Ligand code: FES
């Protein structure tokens with residue numbers, strides 16, 4: 001039976017087994033490869049997406065459990081790379097190979113939506129489940145602080161609320177920050 005889920009503001013109907021991981025659906029069924037596979041066991045954070053705004057490991061999340069919910073992936077964070085976390089990541093030049101970075105960005109943006117000015121220890125706690133084999137942790141922390149500063153200088157909320165207008169823009173210009181598919 002088809003499962004209804006809203007992904008990046010767009011209603012989707014997917015006819016897949018109910019226990020299929022959300023990550024599989026995103027990458028293999030919908031062709032959205034910005035979300036990465038790392039471990040498949042909730043140990044690395046590469047597959048992080050937002051479910052109703054909360055950072056979640058999509059590799060262990062059955063698609064049936066997100067029926068009727070809102071999923072945001074790296075492709076949906078903003079229509080034009082304007083999200084403060086994306087801008088900060090570019091300014092600080094965080095990525096090396098890039099493979100972990102879409103997961104890092106999704107965890108950071110979820111943190112900032114709940115805590116717009118986190119301390120070093122709060123950043124470390126929120127990001128500790130996201131592993132970077134290139135060791136970009138210092139730049140990640142700096143970029144989270146930078147994103148907090150960019151946010152406080154703007155009137156826009158961190159929390160995502162994708163409208164129909166942004167959905168059209170997303171269709172035209174997918175945003176992906178991360179390594180090779
Ligand atoms: S692939 Fe999901 S946490 Fe590693």
Ligand code: FES
Nearest residue numbers: 097098132133134
């Ligand atoms: S940038 Fe290479 S794994 Fe994080």
